[in-house]
Amino acid sequence: MSSKIKILPDRVANQIAAGEVIERPAAVVKELVENALDAGATRLEVEFRHGGRSLMRIEDNGAGMSRDDALLALERHATSKIAAAADLDSLASFGFRGEALPSIASVSEFSIQTREASSDTGTEVFINGGKLAHVRECGRAVGTRIEVKHLFNSVPARRKFLKTDATESAHIIQGVRLYALAFPHVAFTLIEDGRVIFRSPQSETLRERVASIFGKQIAENLIPIDAAENGMRITGLIDRPGSGMGRATRHEMITYINRRPVDSRALNYALIESYTEHLPKGRYPVAFVFFEIDPAAVDVNVHPAKREVRFRNETAVRGFVIRNVLDALRNAQSGLGGSSGTGDPPVGLGGMAGTPAQPPPAFAPTPRITPLVQTHGRVAHATQPAQPTGGSPVPPNPPEPRPIENRKSKIENFTWRFLGLAHQAYALFETSAGIVVLDRRSAHERIWFERLQTQFRSGEVPSQRLLLPIPIELDAIASALLLDRLDFFNKHGFEITEFGRNFFRVESVPAWMEPADAEPFVRDLLGALRDGRLQEKNIDIARDELARLAVVKAIRLPASASEAEMRAMVGQLLACKTPLTSPSGRPTYFELSLGELARRFGR
DSSP states (O other): OOOSOOOOOHHHHHHHHHHHHOSSHHHHHHHHHHHHHHTTOSEEEEEEEGGGTSEEEEEEOSOOOOHHHHHHTTSTTOOSSOSSGGGGGGOOSSOOSSOHHHHHHTTSEEEEEEEOTTOSSEEEEEEETTEEEEEEEEOOOSEEEEEEESTTTTOHHHHTTOOOHHHHHHHHHHHHHHHHHHOTTSEEEEEETTEEEEEEOSSOOHHHHHHHHHOHHHHTTEEEEEEEETTEEEEEEEEOTTSOOOBSSSTTEEEEETTEEEOOHHHHHHHHHHTTTTSOTTOBOOEEEEEEEOGGGEEOTTSTTOOOOEETTHHHHHHHHHHHHHHHHHHHHHTSSOOSSSOOOSSSOOOOOOOOOOOOOOOOOOOOSOOEEEETTEEEESSOOOOOSSSOOOOOOOOOOOOOOOOTTTSTTOOOEEEEEETTTEEEEEETTEEEEEEHHHHHHHHHHHHHHHHHHHTOOOEEEEEEEEEEEOOHHHHHHHHHTHHHHHTTTOEEEEOSTTEEEEEEEETTSOGGGHHHHHHHHHHHHHTTSSOTTSHHHHHHHHHHHHHHHHOOOOSOOOHHHHHHHHHHHHTSSSTTBOTTSOBSEEEEEHHHHHHHTTO
């Protein structure tokens, strides 16, 4: 009787392992860059084509390998990083599993050329889809060169799950730049489709690398942090308090543990908690934090791709980070530190020669989402835009949004009698049935949410052209997302144009938006795209999410309101399709009946 249980062939086992380790081309580049850094490379060149689908080449000047080591490195669980289980408790290298090279070689055309200093010739190994094609001598300098062609050629089903070339390229660029950020003493060169994306020489400061990777707008608004105690150390650059640079996502809150870029819950939550008093809820700081700790106190063997880590004493780590981040923020507020030109911490965290602050862009005046007043039977804006100076013509007011369909009930002649405002946020009304308490912000959000929905559906989104365009510098992934969706942005009130690699200009903004809010709003939209909350596959859902983000971002309510304004708001609210809740689901008003009031007073 034949056994039902069988041992998988090595080729199949490697392809299964590749599914865990090699998710996309960026994962291949990550593993090979880490191997080069583990080999002591001080110069590293990365080249790729067509988003990594057709070619990825990583060349370094590291220690190199002998012929026997090169062949052995392509076997599963062959590694020079550890020798016993106890070594996992004190890992000081990036790689240690011994799965990356055989996994990559099993799903691509894989070639490696390598030479160590003690050898006069190098070794070349070529593997196609997991099958060894040839091994021969070759001439090359000391170091290693690896080429990966036609990724997933042996598993075509995996290729279908890859994104566009622009998206895959963005992930590769972002990954390489994270390691360039962590190793300023290593010279990095990145080449895409024959074009040099960046060439970063050695010995740069962290602030300079942040400026080259994430833009000067971010780098100039960061403050340094450097502290150590009880075997822990934290260095890096963090968001300056009051800079207004908070983000809607965590994509620019980057943390390293012993120079390894990771997603650490302990560090992330410590940073978020430290900024509780400086950023509103739901906003996240921009941060580039390097945390150093004894390798024995952290477990990196949690995820096959080594994205997650666990600390032996997470409470101590979290407390240490919070204390020192709060100290850095307090010093910045009191003027004792935080200069963008001096005081940067080590690890290449020296100061950068500051550039003069750019003057705020000039722009044409714009109407805001303002309180509504009743004028001659229609709703109009309570305030008009200020007249500009300098002789520029005043653009006409944008057309009023199409009125929401009337409801023939109590909309036209509602019997609510305005009593006044409570705590500036709530409007009180007397009705024949009791008392109504209305949340001004929630009601206003509902009114404008449905107005914007109407504008988006009709394709008639009023916009205002800026006298001076607003520059936006983005990271590689956000830039690729914006390029792929420029048409969507430009059909909904914006006019955004590309002005160089990862650099854009906002030429026009929707009429309801202050131009000063354009940059953070675009970044928030891109954050929603990266999180999957704003998807173009269903245009109606995408428009609803855009309108939801718009009303939350743009509405500014004055501290007081007249009876005419509040009656106009109630009329507009009751004309909405969904007047009972705001776009985020909060109630817009509730009613205390006469019976409820009598019961509470014991009548």
